[in-house]
Amino acid sequence: MTAFKELMAYQRDTAALAQVAGRLGWDQETVMPRGAASQRAEEAGAMEAVLHARKTDPRIGDWLEQAEAPDAAGTSAIRLIRRYYERGVKVPADLAVAMARLTSRSQGIWAEARAKDDFAGFAPVLEQVVALKRQEAAALAEEGSLYDALLEDFEPGMTEAELEAMFAEMRPGLVRLRQTALDAPEVAPVRGTFAGKSQMKLARSLARDFGYDFSKGRLDKAVHPFSSGSGTDVRITTRVAEDDPFNCIYSTIHETGHACYEQAIDASYLLTPLGQGVSMGVHESQSRIYENQLGRSRAFCSYLYGEMQEAFGDLGVADADGFYAAVNRVHRGYIRTEADEVQYNLHIMLRFDLERSLISGDLAVADLEAAWNDRFKADFGYEVDVASNGVLQDVHWSVGLFGYFPTYSLGNVYAGCLMAALRRAVPDLDAQLEHGELEAATGWLRENVQQHGGLYEPKEVIERACGAAPTAAPLMSYLEGKFGALYPG
């Protein structure tokens, strides 16, 4: 057997084990008995140790020296394996172990602090997380930027400088749109009680409309919606609030976007380094374009309005226009995950700036809550009331995810580029969406983005799909068109 074949066989087992570890996470969030949590932590830790040992096995280095790829997919696979391996060996084993131990503990401390709105209860452990994260970044970065080194885990090739420029381009337009919308009379939300069973039935039907293959996945309820797994076993979850059907509906469509990406990857890439979405930003572009550009479009809302009337009866809105306005209402709020398309990216910018300061050392954890609250006031115009609506609202930092937040906005930017290209490719898109026909749209995304998995670099896959390097301009133009019409000012 050649070194290439040996390397790929080894990597295949590692990928299979990673799927098992991922499914353990799914199990924990959906079906695990509540009394099993502490045993489960040991099981997950043991799996993590196996995966870590495999990913840094020195045999990989030997194989990489000798492996010759037989084709383009092989070349990409070697490139990705080299990236993971070099990342793995740069971080000292005792640092990796310390980080794993700390973050398995710190997430619980965060959850407790959030429940009590007590940042001071979380700050000491967050300080330790930031300290270890800075050590990790230093090990990875060698001479380069600490934050860029962390970004690399989520969005290979992306830099702090590039994101800074992107956000600077977006900010004025978003602030203007937001102000106009908040100055206008508030649009009422859809009100009523929406039976959980009917919501789940509709969610299933919508997932199917958007191309989710239930023979290779399943939809369950969980506290936090997520998509999990690759290849032929990609499971999604959603949540149900009986007073707010859009929570369930748009969480489902969002996760369907993530899942369809994984399900659509070329079958020959299964359990190879190409067999999963190429980056967080590209992943998020799929979930966002399904959820927002398609799912919250005027045309699709007209179809959804009919579906919801059928499922729930009268919705208390005058007509499809009123429904569309309610779906896309811009209003005051604290929580990122509940924000509309305009304000969402402002939430991300706040986190991006604060986490960069934490990693650079310019901001101490002790000052983080005050910094968050000042910045929120400046950006949103009102005070944070409680820490769970502010600095404690997101899990990310508690588990050491620094450099992750900006990929959400990058996903929006990529979705903007893809939507413009999709509209050029499918001129009668709206006429199809009005009838709930999504095959042309999702088929175009499958063909141009999803099937490639990890074959191309993140920006490359967007550029190939759109015919030009991605910029924030299409997203901004889309938002200005959409929200300029909804809130003419």
Place this chain on the structure above:
Amino acid sequence: MTAFKELMAYQRDTAALAQVAGRLGWDQETVMPRGAASQRAEEAGAMEAVLHARKTDPRIGDWLEQAEAPDAAGTSAIRLIRRYYERGVKVPADLAVAMARLTSRSQGIWAEARAKDDFAGFAPVLEQVVALKRQEAAALAEEGSLYDALLEDFEPGMTEAELEAMFAEMRPGLVRLRQTALDAPEVAPVRGTFAGKSQMKLARSLARDFGYDFSKGRLDKAVHPFSSGSGTDVRITTRVAEDDPFNCIYSTIHETGHACYEQAIDASYLLTPLGQGVSMGVHESQSRIYENQLGRSRAFCSYLYGEMQEAFGDLGVADADGFYAAVNRVHRGYIRTEADEVQYNLHIMLRFDLERSLISGDLAVADLEAAWNDRFKADFGYEVDVASNGVLQDVHWSVGLFGYFPTYSLGNVYAGCLMAALRRAVPDLDAQLEHGELEAATGWLRENVQQHGGLYEPKEVIERACGAAPTAAPLMSYLEGKFGALYPG
């Protein structure tokens, strides 16, 4: 750290990984999307390879040489680890791999052959399984008996000779009871349509009655009922046939017995070698005593009769006596898993004798179907009609489980001993069972058997609980009392 501590820490991770692998099996049988089967085979194979490598890691040998146990539990733990390790290193790695590959394939071939009633389609692969199994037994046995070496995997310390004597003691009484019952007028089964939802609701309630802790487990539907997992995550499955409520009810009670054993093991043994049931025979003693000696008793049937009338209305039997007779009816049949308490052990004896002949080489696979059919005719008095009712009915041999079948009867024998001791310990047991009160019975089993996990050797735990070495006499006396009364002849 001492060698003992290092060994136990290593073993703990292995045990945690074994739990993950087991849960993957649960997932496959309950919630896995149907399109995921082939990916799942790779995932399970990768887990198996990790576990095999860990179990035969030469460091275990080094630790075992130096480890000093600090207490009795530690002594038992070392004894068990040594047993697994010595077993693991005796079997050459290429033989273990060949067996794993073959049996992952042969089970599918068996299922296909069973569906077509085509033993000839299964025979070639079974020949290979038997050949590898004989090699494995030879490697394990060194100079001793091949079959004893295989038994050791399921029932440490048990021998072919001892089982032969046990079956010889049981056979005449069972044949006599069976004949008397079959000569009597046939008892009609309970007939009707029993809604699946109501069956599952009753199953849940019965599992709870028998002490199953739903905070450390869950009950789902699966094609074949099973119990899976140890410690704080022990899940059971059952099945539902709308024309036969007893299938669901007694499968549930049976699996509850297995699961309660795992749930009751001393919490300090979690993820140690003591943290699971000590043998198949002792495990089966718990499932059987829950299902049969308790669940099918006259007293409990009177309670269950009321529960079932409440759940399903009129059952078409005259009274509690008629219900008890229907639950315990002895009638002609081909299938082991559907057999009553009398005939069940005759099914096992048939398999025990045939599989010993296969392993010794006295019986060729080519002659197995004829041998099965001849023996069935001799033991049961009528001809096997199709192979799925005969030699193809059980999955065991297809996956290389030789030496497993007798542990079912051993479980019955142990259950007989335990029931006699339980009656001595709880004189008013029937009065409690009549009201569905199981706490005294299950509490006694928890205290005297279940909590010990792997602390004692299998026979030792039964002897400690009963005050005397186990024999078949209490089971035979129980069966003669029960079925002699039901079928006085």
